[in-house]
Amino acid sequence: MKGESSDLIIGISIGVVIGVLLAILALFCIRYHRKRSQIGNSSSRRAATIPIRTNGADACTILSDSTVGPDSPVKSARNGMSLWFDGFRRSNVVSASGILEYSYKDLQKATYNFTTLIGQGAFGPVYRAQMSTGETVAVKVLATDSKQGEKEFHTEVMLLGRLHHRNLVNLIGYCAEKGQHMLIYVYMSKGSLASHLYSENNEPLSWDIRVHIALDVARGLEYLHDGAVPPVIHRDIKSSNILLDQAMRARVADFGLSREEMVDRQAVNIRGTYGYLDPEYISTKAFTKKSDVYSFGVLLFELIAGRNPQQGLMEYVELAAMNTEGKVGWEEIVDSRLEGIYDVQELNEVAALAYKCINRIPRKRPSMRDIVQVLSRILKLRYNRNHHKKSLSATAEEVTIDVDQSETKTQVPEHRRDESMDSSTADTYET
Numbered sequence: 001m002k003g004e005s006s007d008l009i010i011g012i013s014i015g016v017v018i019g020v021l022l023a024i025l026a027l028f029c030i031r032y033h034r035k036r037s038q039i040g041n042s043s044s045r046r047a048a049t050i051p052i053r054t055n056g057a058d059a060c061t062i063l064s065d066s067t068v069g070p071d072s073p074v075k076s077a078r079n080g081m082s083l084w085f086d087g088f089r090r091s092n093v094v095s096a097s098g099i100l101e102y103s104y105k106d107l108q109k110a111t112y113n114f115t116t117l118i119g120q121g122a123f124g125p126v127y128r129a130q131m132s133t134g135e136t137v138a139v140k141v142l143a144t145d146s147k148q149g150e151k152e153f154h155t156e157v158m159l160l161g162r163l164h165h166r167n168l169v170n171l172i173g174y175c176a177e178k179g180q181h182m183l184i185y186v187y188m189s190k191g192s193l194a195s196h197l198y199s200e201n202n203e204p205l206s207w208d209i210r211v212h213i214a215l216d217v218a219r220g221l222e223y224l225h226d227g228a229v230p231p232v233i234h235r236d237i238k239s240s241n242i243l244l245d246q247a248m249r250a251r252v253a254d255f256g257l258s259r260e261e262m263v264d265r266q267a268v269n270i271r272g273t274y275g276y277l278d279p280e281y282i283s284t285k286a287f288t289k290k291s292d293v294y295s296f297g298v299l300l301f302e303l304i305a306g307r308n309p310q311q312g313l314m315e316y317v318e319l320a321a322m323n324t325e326g327k328v329g330w331e332e333i334v335d336s337r338l339e340g341i342y343d344v345q346e347l348n349e350v351a352a353l354a355y356k357c358i359n360r361i362p363r364k365r366p367s368m369r370d371i372v373q374v375l376s377r378i379l380k381l382r383y384n385r386n387h388h389k390k391s392l393s394a395t396a397e398e399v400t401i402d403v404d405q406s407e408t409k410t411q412v413p414e415h416r417r418d419e420s421m422d423s424s425t426a427d428t429y430e431t
Ligand SMILES: Nc1ncnc2c1ncn2[C@@H]1O[C@H](COP(=O)(O)OP(=O)(O)OP(=O)(O)O)[C@@H](O)[C@H]1O
Pocket: 118, 119, 120, 121, 122, 123, 124, 125, 126, 138, 140, 169, 185, 186, 187, 188, 189, 191, 192, 240, 241, 243, 253, 254
């Protein structure tokens, strides 16, 4: 009897344990499926609203390149399971625009109570944040007393949530809590292009890297102009808005900003930064893609000359252009920090392109697509040249090795060496 009742107790206990386990498993499955459908909804919403053109070879390439990058939120949305765990770990929410909403508490912790300042922009401070997931991000805190900042916050969140490209500083999240508005971006560990061009703390950028940076920026802008529907005009291309990652690849930052930066306090509605502004825009107040192209041209000259546009770069360029007729002889404006180490042909090609970008007549300026093509061609030629040089030196090396080997093979005993040399000399004279 006693044995029967203990069997019963054991049976009930096993049943209860199995039941609890099944309940946990069911809960797990329900939560997983709910998350998946949430992601599905957000993806389909994204697909319905993302203003990204999918026609055209370039657009497709851009889109696929940009969505598989290590820091693209789209990547996590694709992998439902990993996002589920991410969401669990971060306790962040996927927002309506498909980007993450971070909690104030998490950001406060990740920035050591907002002490990890990395810079100060027109809208407020930028902090480096070390998230508990191990990722490092940049947190831009919008100044609370700025009405424009508020407007900008909404513009940026809506716009940037839809734009992703490997040459853009992608927005990965935001925080709107405790009366604070914050934008969370991909962290760019090497800082701004301006800091590399002008700060003595950084090594001078080599010519090779400068051309790569120019192409990266051009690709980012090409995406904004021709990849996004409706197109996005940056309006504030300048070296402090170009950020560099660990591998010195460049990305365009601060796009989608509605900031009104007064160039001249009298001239209402003029946006942008003095030194980079399209003169046509200043006179007509109409900002077009070609105004971005003008600013990009200034940026190219900045890369060439290592001079700040706010300190007379363009006057310097115009003086040089008198001698070059826009085509050759741009060596006289080259950054002295390059110490003469650059390819003259490349330099003249890049400068000629830059000169076209700053043409007073906007329609005579190339499009960003044309610019990408020119810069890609320059880099392709460089690659072919280097490749050719390498194969030549490899051939030379092979010849040397062959000669060495043949010498080894035909090595003659010490006592016969003079004889052999004599005969070869004789041959030479004969022919
Ligand atoms: N994603 C980021 N990663 C690393 N550093 C960043 C990032 N975003 C901004 N910074 C740094 O923070 C500083 C301020 O950037 P912010 O974009 O707010 O202003 P800015 O572009 O320098 O000036 P302005 O607001 O006048 O355009 C810059 O020095 C920049 O180098």
